[in-house]
Amino acid sequence: MSFTDDAWARTASLRTAIEELAFLAELADGTLAPAAFRHYLEQDARYLAGYAKALALLAARAPDAAAGSFWARASHTTGVVEAQLHQDLLGGELLAAAGPATGEPDSSPSCLAYVSYLIACAATEPYPVAAAAVLPCFWVYADTGVRLAATARATPDHPYARWVATYDDPGFQQATSSARDLVDAAAAAAPGEVPAMHRAFGTATRYELEFWRSAHVQETWALPLS
Amino acid sequence: MSFTDDAWARTASLRTAIEELAFLAELADGTLAPAAFRHYLEQDARYLAGYAKALALLAARAPDAAAGSFWARASHTTGVVEAQLHQDLLGGELLAAAGPATGEPDSSPSCLAYVSYLIACAATEPYPVAAAAVLPCFWVYADTGVRLAATARATPDHPYARWVATYDDPGFQQATSSARDLVDAAAAAAPGEVPAMHRAFGTATRYELEFWRSAHVQETWALPLS
């Protein structure tokens, strides 16, 4: 069994918890509160800005030019998506659905924890472990997106239709497949790193769960900075 | 006003919250539950292992050899303290007080979030911002330690006496003072970074609070990795 097949199987209970999230059910059928949707988009923009950094660090430490080039492109694409999200948040269709802007938001606790973890892995863990850590963001998202988009398309006047439609973009599914291949190649080349790779993959999957859960409750910090 | 004086003043309410923590009150008077103390020590060992990495990254990006040398020594010292903590946890006085070992523990959510944040800052933020981020671990600890140690010394048969005594080590107070000087020098050299430095200092101070609070409730993850 490949590393990624194994990692996917081991995280089945975390994914079940993801599938049962109220956030995703409500996002699929269009009943999600606009304020929760805005919270999610704001935090997603913050997350993607950091995710692009983690992918860039991974590119710098990739074992060959093909792998490096893939992660660098993914970093660039992440930046483009983040910029589009920012533009959507400042005006237009999504703004209308999700309520008034709140200024440049702080990262929520779950968002900061997740993105810090990925950057820290990419900066200090061996490449195979760092590659395993960034994979769930591709894969869990791609997996969830297909189901989400199918439900949303069947819902007339879905308020978040345009946004949810992007979830099952074929290019993103292809990128996810390529990312899996790179992680499997890394595991095959460094079998000693496989246990740490499983911990990283599991930890990032758990953060995917926390990220969506925290959006539903519009998570904030218990205390402000000052 | 120096950057650090300003940063200290701005985080007064976070520090008040720290001073009011049940964890610190009970640690000071010796009534802290052994299981909570063990949780804290285990997480502290995990934290210090990552803090040493953040300090080493900072050393690599310091603006001159004197600053680099300071952070590298701090990284080494952190590693030594972490090793001592591990040894204490495996046997001896502290073990007796704090209950049986639990094997190699996972990082708690608060521990992982804090240490990931520091490593991520040290890897990708400008040096002045990263230096501001690592400072509260020195300073809040040094500030808290003096009061804690005074109370503990006045308590007969304090179960954690030896450990709390290390809190007001003069060498640590001196290192804190040197770290402040380096952060102030960084702020003076790069005034454009000061707002981001305040955010980093405040965020790390808030994580100090979260770290102790999470130890008191013996924080664990909602879901296991697999």
Place this chain on the structure above:
Amino acid sequence: MSFTDDAWARTASLRTAIEELAFLAELADGTLAPAAFRHYLEQDARYLAGYAKALALLAARAPDAAAGSFWARASHTTGVVEAQLHQDLLGGELLAAAGPATGEPDSSPSCLAYVSYLIACAATEPYPVAAAAVLPCFWVYADTGVRLAATARATPDHPYARWVATYDDPGFQQATSSARDLVDAAAAAAPGEVPAMHRAFGTATRYELEFWRSAHVQETWALPLS
């Protein structure tokens, strides 16, 4: 005067030395020895593999998502060009012109020094300094390429016609302009870094000179590794 205008003016004598290089004159008029051309292509492939890493590190430390996204795309593009170069070296038109393959070549002293310098800057120097260091590879190349391509196009049966034609690609000229803008923005945001930025820009320009000079003499190490 913008930083990059100033940096360009300060390195005028280095650029004059570049313009007078026998390597470039012979590459322009097609008289360059095939073995020297092959040496250059092999080293260029090695260089680009490392340059992509430097750009990725820069992306990870960029001050905002737009800058990070630009450097990540440049890293990806560099990887694509490197892959194309490898393919050309293994067969086809360029191989015929440049003589038989020599196996996976070692980096030459000048190639290794240049690319190591850029990666080291991107890993440990402040972002503005690292950005200034990677700029000459864009700019000197774009500047040289226009003249080179003009001469080569006027030369019937130019042996390296296809390759030289890529030198004045409009997309590359545009990327150079964007890279200059980012470096100027970095200088404006951190005036204290400008002297170090000039040193980095000058050092990289000098390495551009050394790189072409070393290709002409088919530079190798004085002693093998073992």
Place this chain on the structure above:
Amino acid sequence: MSFTDDAWARTASLRTAIEELAFLAELADGTLAPAAFRHYLEQDARYLAGYAKALALLAARAPDAAAGSFWARASHTTGVVEAQLHQDLLGGELLAAAGPATGEPDSSPSCLAYVSYLIACAATEPYPVAAAAVLPCFWVYADTGVRLAATARATPDHPYARWVATYDDPGFQQATSSARDLVDAAAAAAPGEVPAMHRAFGTATRYELEFWRSAHVQETWALPLS
């Protein structure tokens, strides 16, 4: 055979070339030109400032706290030695021997190439490769130092006596032994990295040779920066 024994054996011809260097013969018997000695000390100070960064990056990416702590201490020690060297260069015994100060010198081509290579390895290569790259600076120096110091001690009125005496410091010999152990452990844990480790060890050994050779000829750049 351990990795380091193998690496040492494979680099025998590079070490023979080192042992035959005029620089080392003249440094041993005290006939080295003061200007060459000064050039060496100036470049050594520049080198050590960068070497400390490479060691700090290595500390941040070490596989466990004991290894990280060792490299962090080595980084700190390197900084201390560099500071002492700077002080010696500004006044006192060594200055008298080596001639007047020349201001803050530029890194020579060989110095910059070597130190950039080590920082680049530590930033982007897997930990075992980076650890192999920094080892020759310990080991070749320790190996050379014992012979050098023995000769120098036997030379009456040796002008560089105090400085050469530091070469066979028992603490440094011990640190070299510990560094070897860490590199051997890294090779044992990641056999797939061993070929790249040999290339890195060999490349750094060759740079050791170049560094001393370049000091003897008081190497400078062919062209100034501006």
